[in-house]
Amino acid sequence: MTSAAPATHSPQADTAEWWRQAVVYQIYPRSFADANGDGLGDIAGVTSRVDYLDRLSINAVWLSPFYPSELADGGYDVADYRDVDPRLGTLEDFDTMVSTLHAxxxxxxxxxxxxxxxxxxxxxxxxxxAGPGSPERERYIFREGKGPDGAEPPTDWIAAFGGPAWTRVPDGQWYLHHFAPEQPDFNWDHPEVREDFLTTLRFWSDRGVDGFRIDVAHMLTKDLTEPLPSKDELALIPQDGNHPTLDRDDVHDIYAEWRAVFNEYDPPRTAVAEAWVDRSRVPLYARPESLGQSFNFDLLLADFDAGQFREVVTDNLELAARSGSSSTWVLSNHDVVRHPTRYGLPRPERLENGRPAERHGQAWLRSGGTEALDRRGGRRRGNAATLFLLGLPGSAYLYQGEELGLHEVAEIEPGRRQDPTFFRTEGEEIGRDGCRVPLPWRAEGASLGFGNGHAAPHLPQPAWMAAEAVERQEVDPASTLSLYRRALALRAQWQTGEELEWLETGREDVLRFRRPNGWQVVTNFSGEPYPLEGETIALSSAGPTASDGVVAPESTVWIAPPDDQGA
Known part of the structure; x- marks a missing residue:
């Protein structure tokens, strides 16, 4: 097997369309690196790890919320959209981070x-x-309650984190929150709300931010004309652009205004929508006159299965072509069980809509990780899926720690948990803390190098994390970190175009595709080896000692473009 190329960045990095084929590394700031040793990750911690990020050959970092927050939902409850949480640093720290990354x-x-x-x-x-009827209340969604004394909520809707979607305030009115009670929904019919967010977009763009990830982009606008439907009636209303609360057509009026702001800058600022919508409506968010790109989560929801992977890729490339955008690919993020763990668990029964019944591994989490988890097999399949994903046209989103092959952390005591989902469902849904545990940078120390002091990290690191520390993986050519570094460096050289061509393999459990420059990706989803026909393997997820001429079970190999044979 030939050696991989040294680290490099994409030649498209300085173009206006850098995002089309970018590798974006998601940082959950509170769990990435703790520069001041207080147990909580911070902005200076990100800056301190820029050398590490650079060696990954990524094109961008995406920071989950770092704004002032009471942390009712991991920072997604924002108290001030134009500042940095004092526990994470200052605006000056943010500016330093941006300039250091840009360098x-x-x-x-x-x-x-x-x-x-x-x-x-x-x-x-x-x-x-201000009280009922005031202009201040018009920026949010307040309603009178039902019943003779208004003691019942306006509807029986359930919040996404469990429990009622309405909370009563002391003067008797109720406010809507689709998530936690600490997260009141804005009224996007209000012109001040719209104008304030335009100000926020300009504020960060002026500080050098290159793009924005839009949280629950499909939920902003709402039609709450009386009478409001019950939760059962709401569930039956088609999400075709006229649903009362989800994926309404009028949300794109907002994004047209945002696009005008993005285009004030040179190069234009980018945006990607987190929009859980019907596939037919994804292109609306990804159009150039709207946000310009939209996440697809279909690979994240798929089993490690050749048929499902091929269907997902074919569908999403077609959607990207329809919008004129590029597709996005993701296997893990801050909201789901890490993919090596998902692939290491027994396959769940599938629902009628094709999604796995336990797609987030909740049964395993509820057991405290005591049910069977094939750790080695999960990581093997995870690395194979990663090399498959990185070979696709479009942008790739990586979540911090996946380059270390980290598994989900199940062993978190109830008293240490933070996710509101856990508390509002009384533990029925364990929540997302297990993928947000601070990273292990060193094999020893109070926080495994996450912090430079003696403060315990804000979420507990299990003992097994020490073996996965960056300092150990950096010196191991067979480690997951070494694999990611080699793969991302090669991808930066070879990534080109928006197309791929499926090639016949003679087996349903093996996928093979070719990119326009001749780069080939072959993934063996089975437990049996797959022979090649004399091609030289440039990179294998099975490790640097993998044999030429064969794709090992549950692995992916890359075959270099003809012009790079021997690179």
Whole structure:
């Protein structure tokens, strides 16, 4: 097997369309690196690890929320959209981080959370103080309750984190929150709400931010004309653009305004939508006149299965072509069980809609990780899936720690958990803390190198994490980190075009495709080896000692473009 090329960045890094084929590394700031040793990751911690990020050959980092927050939902309850949480640093720290990343040709994407604010936001506090019927309350969604004394909520809707979607305030009115009670929904019919977010987009763009990830982009606008439907009636309403609360056509009026702001800059600022919508409506968010790109989560929801992977890729490339955008590929993020763990668990029964019944591994998490988990097999399949994904046209989103092959952390005591899902479902849904545990940088120390002090990390690191530390993997050519570094460096050289060509393999459990420059990707989803026909393997997820001429079971190999044979 030939050696991999040295680390490099994509030649498209300085173009206006850098995002089309970018590798974006998601950082959950509170769990990435702790520069001041207080147990909580911070902005200076990100800056301290820029050398590490540079060696990954990524094109951009995406920062999950770092704004002032009471952390009712891991920072997605924002108290001030134009500042940095004092526990994470200052605006000056943010500016230093941006300039340091830019000096390495790494772009910066930040999370925008427009559906709701924190209940500590100045506007919401003003709304509470002003009382019913006030202009301050019009920025949010307040309603009178039902019943003779208004003691019943306006509807029986259930919030995404469990429990009622309405909370009553002392003067008797109720406010809507699709997530936690600490996250009141904005009223996007209000012109001040719209104008304030335009100000926020300009604020961060002026500080050098290159793009934005839009949280629950499909939920902003709502039609709450009386009478409001019940939760059962709401579930039956088609999501075709006219649903009362989800994926309404009028949300794109907002994004047209945002696009005008993005285009004020040179190069234009980018955006990607987190929009859980019907596949036929994804192109609406990815159009150039709207946000320009939209996540697809279909690979994240798929089993490690050749048929499912091929269907997902074919469908999403077609959707990208329809919108004129490029596709996005993701296997893990801050909201789901890490993919090596998903692939190491027994396959779940599938629902009628094709999605796995336990796609987030909740049964395994509820057991505290005591049910069977094939750790080695899960990582083997995870690495194979990663090389498959990185060979696809479009942008790839990586989640911090996946380059270490980290598994989900199940062993978190209830008293240490933070996710509101756990508390609002009384533990029925364990939540997302297990993928947000701070990273292990060293094999020893109070926080495995996450912090430079003696403070315990804000979420506990299990003992097994020490073996996965960066310092150990950096010196191991067979480690997952070494695989990611080689793969990302080669991808930066070879990635080209928006197309792929499926090639016949003679087996249903083996996928093979070719990119326009001749780069080939072959993934063996089975437990039996797959022979090649004399091609030289440039990279294998099975490790640097994998044999030429064969694709090992549950692995992916890359075959170099003809012009790079022997690279």
């Amino acid at each position: 390495r040709d790494i772009k910066v994407v930040v999370d925008i959370v427009p559906n709701h604010s924190s209940d500590q936001h100045a506007w919401f506090q003003a709304a509470l103080a």
